[in-house]
Amino acid sequence: MWFTRQINERLQSVTGREFSTISDLEKFGEKSKACAIHSHLEVLGVRDLNADNGARLIGQAWMIADLIKAIPSISTSSKRSEIPLELINKYNIDINLISQKAQPKELENAVYDMASIGFIRLCGVTEIYIPNSPKHAFPAFLYAVSPHIHTILSL
DSSP: OHHHHHHHHHHHHTTTOOOSSHHHHHHHHHHHHHHHHHHHHHHTTOOOHHHHHHHHHHHHHHHHHHHHHHGGGOOTTTTOOOSOHHHHHHTTOOHHHHHTTOOOHHHHHHHHHHHHHHHHHHHHIIIIITTTSOGGGGGGGGGGHHHHHHHHHHO
């Protein structure tokens, strides 16, 4: 079930999806990235609401971290960005400047907003869901290590 959900979501993203809000970005992370963690929890035999919620939030943070890492490689030919339109409008970001590898202050502010949200999601995981999850679920939560480090470094 989790693999088909992940594959279907990623196939839909190939069409060049743009995110309207940060919430849309988080939902995509929940439907694509978190599926790997849910699969890992199933393999470990974990059926727990706290573990599932932790996996969901890790997936959201993972997607945000991946988007932040991908900003420098925005295609110059398509002139499109996966940065949520909400942030592009809020900070008046010029997509052309991003594709020219310029780093305007507006882009830094948008990255800070996204990284802050990812960091908050990971704080919720570490403070609420991991301590209340079964101990044998811990290996599945190691997915949070990479996004956590990257999100902190982005701030």
